[in-house]
Amino acid sequence: MRRWVSLWFPHWPAEHWRRPSDAGSPDQARPLALIACQRIGRAQGGLRVVAVDARAAAEGIAPGLPIADARALLPSLQVRESDPRADAGALERLARWCTRYTPIVARDGSDGMLLDITGCAHLFGGEVALLAGLTQRLQGFGLTVRAALADTPASAWAWSHAGPGGVLPEGSSRTAVAPLPVTGLRLPDALTGELMRMGLRRIGDLLALPRAPLAARFGETLTRRLDLLLGREAEPIAPLHPSSPFRRHLACAEPIATRADIDRGLEHLLELLLGDLDRAGQGLRRCGFSVFIVDGGVQRIEIGTARPSRDRRHLLRLFAEKLERIDPGFGIEAMLLEASLTQALPPAQVALDDGQREAEETALAQLVARAAALGHAAIGIADCNTLAGVVRMQPS
CATH class of the missing domain: 3.30.1490.100 (DNA polymerase, Y-family, little finger domain)
Structure with a gap:
């Protein structure tokens, strides 16, 4: 059975540029918010926050908040302009660093990555030690990270994004993810909202229903996500580079x-x-x-x-x-x-x-x-x- 790690960096755009060697600088301890370029921000009715670091989030600053309100709420807030291209480049560099744990590493969206650690965990003292060591190193880089290890990429993603994170033992994904909200299925927002309006708020609510009525009512997108979650269908992954057997x-x-x-x-x-x-x-x-x-x-x-x-x-x-x-x-x-x-x-x-x-x-x-x-x-x-x-x- 294959084993997958999902890494999620919820504050990636605002945190990736920090380095441990900058710990003594005055700006390192100040909360940070990012704004989009001025032309786009004003077209949407004024400059607004597009990303924050963990310190700013703890003070109540959230994406979507007008920057004037954010500064009034937190005068010590430092503001920078976002740079999506730099964010993507930094994520790719971090993914290459993660190849020290496994040759199969893929970017997962704009703020995460997937690692196929099948056959690699014993080199790092087992799955629990591997995940703990990886998480500790990433936190040492100044990053907020949620990490999970499970049987499939979809179940690892659900456990890191909608669950508490950590290691799910082999074969336990179905039982473990059942109490999680349907947001853990990574569905389009419109479909997630429709499920919740009908009272189907947890993944277990969907797993208990027959497949045919689900497909007829909500389409194949939902049933496919359930199949990926349970390993009935393989999820396509695009690693950074081909794996070598040697x-x-x-x-x-x-x-x-x-x-x-x-x-x-x-x-x-x-x-x-x-x-x-x-x-x-x-x-x-x-x-x-x-x-x-x-x-x-x-x-x-x-x-x-x-x-x-x-x-x-x-x-x-x-x-x-x-x-x-x-x-x-x-x-x-x-x-x-x-x-x-x-x-x-x-x-x-x-x-x-x-x-x-x-x-x-x-x-x-x-x-x-x-x-x-x-x-x-x-x-x-x-x-x-x-x-x-x-x-x-x-x-x-």
Whole structure:
């Protein structure tokens, strides 16, 4: 059974720009409200609040309130202009940071994301520990977050948005979500209002009714949402990037910042990854190394090889030429190594020339890969084979 985490940031537009390192600044402690651009705000009858942080919400400031009324209610309120494009970019960066927990991460609307943690929880001490650690880290970034873990994306979403959040044990979604309001089904507002006017206020009220009358009265939108909730239908998810079956993760006991520590971590991960590739009969063609910084940043470098390879020394040389680009900042807390492209690599065979031709081609392929790593990306395997032929034609 698959397991999903839903993350919801109810005050995302007003909170994502804050950083823990800004904790001492005067504005960091002041409540914040965002307004839309002036042209749009005045067209709607004056500037109005479009988003608030948790501090402003606690003081009674809410979206839709005229900004003049908000300032009268809370004189210390700081006001900024909203920037939806920046909000979306920041959410995508945070989603990439979340790949330290699972390779399958997708944005969910403008203020949330979904993580498929199937098979990953044991790496973090189990589901409860994973969700607690993830929530704690996100809160450390200055974010208000509601997190839930369940059998389906829809049930996790309902538990995070309309429920208390936390971990729902496997197979418990139907019973757990029954008392939740129908807003947990993520229905259009008009349909939600119609259900509530008819007295169908909780998800359990709908689950107790026959399917055919529900579909006839309210349409397929409602029955489909119920099917997604209960796992009768798979919910389409668009991850940030395709998942790789060859992936190794390392969590640092303490943040590291020296090149020597980064090298040791990479060597350890590469040893494990090459073992996985060897057992699968695969060689590495393209590989990415990501480091996760304590302030929520992610840095990534990639290498490519002209031929499938499991040559540890050669791969480490390719990485060494790019590791200088990594800035550990306040420290690296986790590392990730994944083979984004692999190719079958059969066992080496001894040729009649005692392996001289194979050794020549391998050496030239490694030279091509190093040249590409230095910026000569136009060199490819065809060039490598041509060069190999030229070398063999030279007189000894």
